[in-house]
Amino acid sequence: MFLQLDQVSVRYRSQVDGSGREAVRSVGLSLPAGGIGVLIGPSGCGKTSLLRAVAGLERLHAGRITLGGEVLGDAAQRLHLPAERRRIGMVFQDYALFPHLSVAQNVGFGLHSWPRAEREARVSEMLALVGLSAHARQAPHQLSGGQQQRIALARALAPRPRLLLLDEPFSALDVELRERLAHEVRDILKQMGTSALFVTHDQQEAFALGDVIGVMNQGVLDQWDSAYDLYHRPATAFVANFIGHGVFAPARIVTTPQGTRVDTPLGLLDDVAGCPLPEAYPGGECQVLLRADDIVHDDHAPVKARILRKSFRGAEFLYTLALAEGLEVLAHVPSHHDHQVGEWIGVRACVDHVVTFPRGTA
Amino acid sequence: MFLQLDQVSVRYRSQVDGSGREAVRSVGLSLPAGGIGVLIGPSGCGKTSLLRAVAGLERLHAGRITLGGEVLGDAAQRLHLPAERRRIGMVFQDYALFPHLSVAQNVGFGLHSWPRAEREARVSEMLALVGLSAHARQAPHQLSGGQQQRIALARALAPRPRLLLLDEPFSALDVELRERLAHEVRDILKQMGTSALFVTHDQQEAFALGDVIGVMNQGVLDQWDSAYDLYHRPATAFVANFIGHGVFAPARIVTTPQGTRVDTPLGLLDDVAGCPLPEAYPGGECQVLLRADDIVHDDHAPVKARILRKSFRGAEFLYTLALAEGLEVLAHVPSHHDHQVGEWIGVRACVDHVVTFPRGTA
Amino acid sequence: QDDKVLNLYSARHYQTDEALYADFTAATGIRINRVDADDAGILERLRNEGAASPADVILLVDAARLWRAEESGLFRPIKSAVLEQRIPAKLRGADKGQGSQWFGFSTRARVIVYNKTTVKKEDADTYEELADPKNKGKVCTRSGAHPYNLSLFGALLEHHGPAKTETLLKGMVDNMARPPKGGDTDQIKAVASGECAIALSNSYYVARMMRSTKPEDRAVMEKVGVVFPNQADVGAHVNIAGGAVARHAPHGEAAIKFLEYLASPKAQGYFANGNNEYAVVEGASADNPALKALGPFKAEVIPVAVVGANSAKVQQLLDRVGFK
Amino acid sequence: MTLLLCLICVLLVLPVLALASAWWSADGQSWATLAHMVQTVMPEYALTSMGIAVGVGLGVAVVGSATAATVTLFEFRGRRLAEVLLLLPLAMPAYVLAYAWTDTLQFGGPVQTALRGLTGAQGALWPDIRNAWGAIVLFIACLYPYVHLLVRGALAERGVPLMEAARLLGAGPARRILAVALPLARPAIAAGTALALMETLADYGVGAYFGLSTFTTGIYRAWLSMGDRHAAAQLATVLLLVVALLVWAEQSAQRRLRFAITRLGAVESHEARPVPLRGGRALLAWTVCLLPVLVGFVLPVLALLRLLAQGGDGGDSGEVGLPWDRFLGWCGNSLLLAGLTAVLAAALALGLGFLRRRQPGPLLQGLVRAVSLGYAVPGAVVVVGILLPAGMVQSLWPQTQAAAWLTSTLAGLVYAYLVRFSAVALHSVEAGYARLPQSLDESARMLGARHAALWRRVHWPLMRRTAGTAALLVFVDVMKELPATLVLRPFNADTLAIIANQFARDERLAEAALPSLAIVAVGLLPVMLLVRSTRPTR
Ligand SMILES: Nc1ncnc2c1ncn2[C@@H]1O[C@H](COP(=O)(O)OP(=O)(O)OP(=O)(O)O)[C@@H](O)[C@H]1O
Ligand SMILES: Nc1ncnc2c1ncn2[C@@H]1O[C@H](COP(=O)(O)OP(=O)(O)OP(=O)(O)O)[C@@H](O)[C@H]1O
Numbered sequence A, B: 001m002f003l004q005l006d007q008v009s010v011r012y013r014s015q016v017d018g019s020g021r022e023a024v025r026s027v028g029l030s031l032p033a034g035g036i037g038v039l040i041g042p043s044g045c046g047k048t049s050l051l052r053a054v055a056g057l058e059r060l061h062a063g064r065i066t067l068g069g070e071v072l073g074d075a076a077q078r079l080h081l082p083a084e085r086r087r088i089g090m091v092f093q094d095y096a097l098f099p100h101l102s103v104a105q106n107v108g109f110g111l112h113s114w115p116r117a118e119r120e121a122r123v124s125e126m127l128a129l130v131g132l133s134a135h136a137r138q139a140p141h142q143l144s145g146g147q148q149q150r151i152a153l154a155r156a157l158a159p160r161p162r163l164l165l166l167d168e169p170f171s172a173l174d175v176e177l178r179e180r181l182a183h184e185v186r187d188i189l190k191q192m193g194t195s196a197l198f199v200t201h202d203q204q205e206a207f208a209l210g211d212v213i214g215v216m217n218q219g220v221l222d223q224w225d226s227a228y229d230l231y232h233r234p235a236t237a238f239v240a241n242f243i244g245h246g247v248f249a250p251a252r253i254v255t256t257p258q259g260t261r262v263d264t265p266l267g268l269l270d271d272v273a274g275c276p277l278p279e280a281y282p283g284g285e286c287q288v289l290l291r292a293d294d295i296v297h298d299d300h301a302p303v304k305a306r307i308l309r310k311s312f313r314g315a316e317f318l319y320t321l322a323l324a325e326g327l328e329v330l331a332h333v334p335s336h337h338d339h340q341v342g343e344w345i346g347v348r349a350c351v352d353h354v355v356t357f358p359r360g361t362a
Numbered sequence C: 001q002d003d004k005v006l007n008l009y010s011a012r013h014y015q016t017d018e019a020l021y022a023d024f025t026a027a028t029g030i031r032i033n034r035v036d037a038d039d040a041g042i043l044e045r046l047r048n049e050g051a052a053s054p055a056d057v058i059l060l061v062d063a064a065r066l067w068r069a070e071e072s073g074l075f076r077p078i079k080s081a082v083l084e085q086r087i088p089a090k091l092r093g094a095d096k097g098q099g100s101q102w103f104g105f106s107t108r109a110r111v112i113v114y115n116k117t118t119v120k121k122e123d124a125d126t127y128e129e130l131a132d133p134k135n136k137g138k139v140c141t142r143s144g145a146h147p148y149n150l151s152l153f154g155a156l157l158e159h160h161g162p163a164k165t166e167t168l169l170k171g172m173v174d175n176m177a178r179p180p181k182g183g184d185t186d187q188i189k190a191v192a193s194g195e196c197a198i199a200l201s202n203s204y205y206v207a208r209m210m211r212s213t214k215p216e217d218r219a220v221m222e223k224v225g226v227v228f229p230n231q232a233d234v235g236a237h238v239n240i241a242g243g244a245v246a247r248h249a250p251h252g253e254a255a256i257k258f259l260e261y262l263a264s265p266k267a268q269g270y271f272a273n274g275n276n277e278y279a280v281v282e283g284a285s286a287d288n289p290a291l292k293a294l295g296p297f298k299a300e301v302i303p304v305a306v307v308g309a310n311s312a313k314v315q316q317l318l319d320r321v322g323f324k
Numbered sequence D: 001m002t003l004l005l006c007l008i009c010v011l012l013v014l015p016v017l018a019l020a021s022a023w024w025s026a027d028g029q030s031w032a033t034l035a036h037m038v039q040t041v042m043p044e045y046a047l048t049s050m051g052i053a054v055g056v057g058l059g060v061a062v063v064g065s066a067t068a069a070t071v072t073l074f075e076f077r078g079r080r081l082a083e084v085l086l087l088l089p090l091a092m093p094a095y096v097l098a099y100a101w102t103d104t105l106q107f108g109g110p111v112q113t114a115l116r117g118l119t120g121a122q123g124a125l126w127p128d129i130r131n132a133w134g135a136i137v138l139f140i141a142c143l144y145p146y147v148h149l150l151v152r153g154a155l156a157e158r159g160v161p162l163m164e165a166a167r168l169l170g171a172g173p174a175r176r177i178l179a180v181a182l183p184l185a186r187p188a189i190a191a192g193t194a195l196a197l198m199e200t201l202a203d204y205g206v207g208a209y210f211g212l213s214t215f216t217t218g219i220y221r222a223w224l225s226m227g228d229r230h231a232a233a234q235l236a237t238v239l240l241l242v243v244a245l246l247v248w249a250e251q252s253a254q255r256r257l258r259f260a261i262t263r264l265g266a267v268e269s270h271e272a273r274p275v276p277l278r279g280g281r282a283l284l285a286w287t288v289c290l291l292p293v294l295v296g297f298v299l300p301v302l303a304l305l306r307l308l309a310q311g312g313d314g315g316d317s318g319e320v321g322l323p324w325d326r327f328l329g330w331c332g333n334s335l336l337l338a339g340l341t342a343v344l345a346a347a348l349a350l351g352l353g354f355l356r357r358r359q360p361g362p363l364l365q366g367l368v369r370a371v372s373l374g375y376a377v378p379g380a381v382v383v384v385g386i387l388l389p390a391g392m393v394q395s396l397w398p399q400t401q402a403a404a405w406l407t408s409t410l411a412g413l414v415y416a417y418l419v420r421f422s423a424v425a426l427h428s429v430e431a432g433y434a435r436l437p438q439s440l441d442e443s444a445r446m447l448g449a450r451h452a453a454l455w456r457r458v459h460w461p462l463m464r465r466t467a468g469t470a471a472l473l474v475f476v477d478v479m480k481e482l483p484a485t486l487v488l489r490p491f492n493a494d495t496l497a498i499i500a501n502q503f504a505r506d507e508r509l510a511e512a513a514l515p516s517l518a519i520v521a522v523g524l525l526p527v528m529l530l531v532r533s534t535r536p537t538r
């Protein structure tokens, strides 16, 4: 493995009482050369802290990080390679552009030792990539938020680092630009065989970018897996809940003549490829994840639900529905079905991979 | 109307050559009391500049802004009410938290003249709203990016401004938190009857939040409309393109025995409710917007397309497809259809509202 | 070693000395390198430079300091017939067989200045009267801790013993018209302006004011009277400006030559005429009109060593009675 | 590099350590002296010093910040001129100021005499200014520029986005300045005030002339009158301890907070532009700026010029006046020493500042603090502290001639200046660094810029102005320095300050006026130069 983190912990000393607060706890992950990893997780879960530890900007409180066989940091051996010697690039969440340098000079900062002509060519290339060639001579503070973010991205990419860390590099960009850039950055990284670790709070982006995706929760890395598995085989209820709109419904594993089924408020669920055996739960009692995509509006369905709220999302509406027994579920409904709030509509579950967890974990 | 902008222009003096650059050009919009408007548009299109003009942080280069009948600024009369006297709140794109004040002090900054007890109560209330009560005594630099953003939000909400301007207030938050906050902030605003102008780059958020939505493009407000009309009756090709994944396909308005139809590479399109009459375009030549949601994968469809790229988006894949004649289109395909890149699959168009524009406008 | 130079550490703060040095160089061809600072600084420097010190001659303006430097072994004894002949024994350091360690070259008396309109001369013609309740609210002086005053009070201590001296000092404090501040000239001007009525000053400041061409200064001197105190008993207190050869002087010969030059009539004339000091060589002060006008006086005779040794005790007394 | 800087630091701390060592080597006599002083005068001395320190501290903080805010945040006719004028008192030595004001205002001075003549009044029209209050005013008038200069730098880069945020939260101009701009400048205010306080506490000239019973007076009495160096050194370390505590308290209060502004606002924004003032308000601005300049520069200079015009008290006695031919030489010496020290101190401060930022740690922090303490030691006591170890070294290894070397070359003097004035540069640079966000360093490091490159490409361009300010402050301090120059200079190397002091000690204010004015004039050269380079361009 190219990048390898073992049992990494990061701790900030609290200045009020001097005690330590662990922002990252025993995180282990690995990334092959040229691989792209993405970290997602709720605000304050420690994503930035983890990136900073890899970058060498925070010392490890515990654990060990290696890159291409070289030990970057090892808490046990009190080893800490300074950030500037790690040859790792980073896009900061707050950009951290140099206020005294022009946009072009910012991008060229890391190319200091390159021959002049090559440097200039590279700067132009990078500026073109982020669509800001026209702004080369401006000062960073004359740019809009999104433009500044793109400069930060161009600056980090320019020196072709062996590992690139990107902390929400597209958060200030509109969808179109963000998708285009994500795509192009991915292509560039793949072309050059550069490994990268992204932080994002946008699942779509995580799915689009990452070879491997990690979900963090209060400093802990809950799962480090492919997008598909993350979605269909979440390791924890937290991951299941965090990835994709959904609610947990009480359910029970039952054995029917046709095989093992999950009995839910929306009826028996069928495909249990991913479902543990009934005896995994005491009495078969479990909860099942019902994503908005899993709930299909069907006028002929036996189960009815009342529309509590609805929000327009372009091609479809996101309905918040209440079943008769009170359970609230979410459903995506194409926008040509224009039902009113308060109406009762028919719903049924249409689940590919049934995801169950013990009761009370979410 | 509560907030009214007429022909508003904002110009930055360029420091290089002293000439002016118009960041906002002749924007007019109005918002009823208690209404929530949202501005979206690509990075650098002038959203922040427009908000700053409303806030009073930039002088108008042209035009006039009134709020609740009071003239806030009028370029022609050289009138400019100072920002601090406008009673407008603002959440800045870069947060602008006071680094020398604690989190609680930041939130309480605008409550200077409130009685102490009330101030403290309000601060706690706001911190609870953004879920950061535990961080009240910390310094802003000890918070994560998303936490800082939430503090900025709490700070702007605290003094109950009569108009609230929010510049990408949720950009650093994960989907779940963002939706919850958007929801709660909307409720609060509606409850208190506060008007608000949001900037966001997330369409879903725009749709979820806004009573009215505006799309900006290079300083110009292309459309200021309800979400539904924006999606289904985009005023310009730019808006059509910007809202929702799509491509423009060359098409022709034809008159068939069944009525007016649009002839596209994917066959004749049917529902032309929103379509101008054929004579609107010379020779009926136009282009038609094909959104990813409009393209349905159907094994039996006569038109075949080759998969160029595919990206996992949870419940579905986003396919980039190439038709035989070369046109590239996007399609959302449920994730249980697992086709490989390079494969030819059948597609057909399934369009509710056909959106056409003259050739060459996008 | 180049005996054509002489290194001089001087605590004399008088620009007129320039001429003095130039004359010496002209006469002997010996160039003078000079550093001047205050007494304490010079001694500190000398002490720490130790054997490596380049200093040859040390000039100080306070007898107590000369004595203390001698005690610390910073000087070397000198045998010089010229000096012994010209300088009175009471103005020399003690001779323990190898010669004196320092020589006084000029003196200045601590005189009392009074306002002629508000004070009768008889009420201010002894140091002790400064403490007399009859002069309440009339006295002003510079800081008690200044060497000029320490020296004077050291002498008083010798005459009266600690208890009496403390009472005297207390009396002076009670008589103060204002807290001690400024220099001697300040006090003279304050007396003239009526801010106070009686003050202490060194004789050379008085003489300088008397000779000033500035009308204000003359007006000041019109208003004040000058008296040499204690003429009826011990005499006026006199302090010494003197010189010595440094213990490790690299140019010992030149140093002695310089000291001898300072005792020469010409140099003594500079002290007397240029700086209004009393020359130690008889007759040299004769042609200074101010000194002449002040007239002859009886000077106190008291071993310098005694005064020097007293200064720490005096400071303690001052502290105790609140003499700033 | 690190080692070198640390070594230099140790070298600069040596005198302070030497003073502290007095506690170990103290003998019975020095304890007795101490006991005596503590029983009699020390409480009063300490109280007076504290009072003066509080007054001066508050005064310089208020005057320095107010003037800095006036010229950076507002625009009025003649603002540029006001900017220049406000720096003038920097060139004015406190003791000269004291002489000039005393002479002008005292009972027999020109003002009272004239007024009495005019009104026919008798007696003193006002009390003598030579008291603690007078000293406080004078110290404020000549020390406020420390605060002013540092705060001006900080305000010039004031966080435009933050000021905007404050506006939108309803804060009017006054609250924006008081609640945002000035608190952000807090490290600068604290640094400037600390410098002014240390200078005040270490002062002897004004205190002695005014007959004030300050702590420093006590130190001198112990040393000079009682001949007890140990007791003096012991007292000096007590003073240092107090100063160290104060500085430490402020620093740890600051540590919790940040003062760096991560993002710069738009240049064209309102907030970035000074608010124009007209009419009465412009007048008020001018009053704020002129008052300290009048007290600290204009009036005293006029007073000196008056003395000069009257001519010396030399009279007909043939006493020589000023030897004009040597005047240039004195100027030259002053300039050379001040320039050299200023450059070295600024370089040292930048080096240390850089190191501390790269490797923040208690060791370096302590070292820097200790070096800073030199400024709080009265000049003559520093001399003792410098000579003591040198003398010891020399007596142990006579061939080194350490002490003689110290006194026989300009290098020794420069060393002494560095011991004393490094603090000025250190504090300024530290305040400058506080404004530089850490994230800039981090991003530079991620782009491979380490040590020298980080310094050259990021810190230097952003710290240049601060460095200039630091150098300027050291420069004028050296120009004015007296006690160390007096004792440690080589033969025949007189400076303007020495000459001025020589006349002053001889109580010839008129003659002292010229070299004093020369100090001011020569000191103004770099002030003018730096006015331009430290003027905010944005
Ligand atoms: N201070 C300034 N000086 C000069 N040009 C500026 C300044 N601020 C913004 N601009 C330019 O004005 C245009 C609009 O900027 P604005 O910040 O309003 O964009 P925005 O829509 O908020 O973009 P984003 O979504 O990236 O934040 C941009 O092209 C930007 O480069
Ligand atoms: N310098 C600091 N001192 C103390 N605590 C800190 C510091 N920086 C971050 N924290 C805390 O550590 C936790 C993790 O912070 P981190 O910045 O890694 O979160 P994050 O996952 O990047 O969040 P976001 O998505 O909001 O940026 C947070 O609770 C935060 O408050």
Ligand SMILES: [Fe+3]
Residues within 6 Å of the ligand: C202, D505, D506
């Ligand atoms: Fe004298």
Ligand SMILES: [Mg+2]
Residues within 6 Å of the ligand: A047, A048, A049, A093, A167, B144, B145, B146
């Ligand atoms: Mg983060």
Ligand SMILES: [Mg+2]
Residues within 6 Å of the ligand: A144, A145, A146, B047, B048, B049, B093, B167
């Ligand atoms: Mg913006």
